[in-house]
Amino acid sequence: MNIKTEAKYSNTEIKIKDAAKSLFLNKGYSATTTRDIARESDINLAMLNYYFRSKRRLFEIIMFETLYEFLSKMVEVYNDDKTSLEKKLKLCSEKYIDMIIAEPLLPTFLLNELKNNPTSFLKMPTTKMIMKSNFVAQYQEGVKKGIYRKVDPIHFVTNILSVIVFPFMCSPIIMKIENLSKKDFNIMMTERKKLIPKWIIQMIKK
Amino acid sequence: MNIKTEAKYSNTEIKIKDAAKSLFLNKGYSATTTRDIARESDINLAMLNYYFRSKRRLFEIIMFETLYEFLSKMVEVYNDDKTSLEKKLKLCSEKYIDMIIAEPLLPTFLLNELKNNPTSFLKMPTTKMIMKSNFVAQYQEGVKKGIYRKVDPIHFVTNILSVIVFPFMCSPIIMKIENLSKKDFNIMMTERKKLIPKWIIQMIKK
DNA sequence: AAATGAATTAATCAAATGATTAATAAAAAA
DNA sequence: TTTTTTATTAATCATTTGATTAATTCATTT
Secondary structure, X not given: OOHHHHHHOOHHHHHHHXXXXXXXXXXXXXXXXXXXXXXXXXXXXXXXXXXXXXHHHHHHHHHHHHHHHHHHHHHHHHOOOOOOHHHHHHHHHHHHHHHXXXXXXXXXXXXXXXXXXXXHXXXXXXXXXXXXXXXXXXXXXXXXXXXXXXXXXXXHHHHHHHHHHHHHHOHHHHHXXXXXXXXXXXXXXXXXXXXXXXXXXXXXXX | OOHHHHHHOOHHHHHHHHXXXXXXXXXXXXXXXXXXXXXXXXXXXXXXXXXXXXXXXXXXXXXXXXXXXXXXXXXXXXXXXXXXXXXXXXXXXXXXHHHXXXXXXXXXXXXXXXXXXXXXXXXXXXXXXXXXXXXXXXXXXXXHOOOEOOOOHHHHHHHHHHHHHHHHHOHHHXXXXXXXXXXXXXXXXXXXXXXXXXXXXXXXXO
């Protein structure tokens, strides 16, 4: 966010949004109260309604921004026509894992709240772009050339995201059965940055 | 549940638990009110506290039972020492996908509520059993024999569960970008029953 | 049939929660 | 400086929500 756009927003407005985002991500929409948000952002309760009208509207703004930011980051790698499919695999594996390590609550939050509110998702133009990306095209070319096994591209994309994202959503379970600290867990996820591209290639290569 | 154990529980008790489970799975703990549960199960509000003392306790009972049932089903396949690793892969892929198609809200619900409450998970003996199962042992034997690539078994197990479970958690997204109905989506998941074992084998085979 | 205990109901409580209001302080414009 | 607009505060409202109570019905035992 540059200085110009930042100037548009008051300090309290930003404080409220930051606190609200943190709380929504940690506890979800329903478990977060407006008083939680007021306390956490150290502002008067009435300020929330003054700037955002209602808890629901505040949530929807945060949801939209978070989703938009997330999807933008997701798509970035996919459309670089200079890199090979294998390079893209490496890049996105690294990038997504770094992204989720930095904000581990994001995937669960997004999937969770999207489940109850699939409408807000309609407005995102980024969504369908993944399937029309250079990345998918490269896979399909590989299939034509006979290098890669043929399978519906949606499976291909789903599998990649599955092995990247899902382990984070299971982190409490994995940490428990393997006796890992948060730090250990992140090391394990970092290991996967290199492993995942190999696994995916093995999955598709003839 | 057989007749004997069933007789222990009154009709209303079961009605409350069924309605509560359905609501908790759909809306989560916080978004579900005791009055929702009373309405849905068609009982008097006071009955909830009469049989379960509090909303929290009702939730914990449901959570425990649901988790126990889920984990039990999960582990069943893993310890059959008559079947090969590849057979087990097929079996669990089919079984888990059928299980989740029958109750698609389960994974999100469990992972979600476990995030906030990792303690209840400690009591489950089933949890750590997966890593000590015959299934994992067979993989490690394969590694020794030089048939399979060596990787920490936790990655092996994580990958399998990832490609099975994660797509269900993304169902709203997948359905949106692919323009699928619920039925279409389930067909796609059913396709994966056969594909997943192949993918996993390709991932590990030298 | 009478007595006892369990199940059920309607009414109510106290606390929590989203939201508003009226008064005040701070900042910007005149 | 004065006026006007914007931001902030404490107090309050109306609902909602989890839980309880006292009265009543139903089932079981004696």
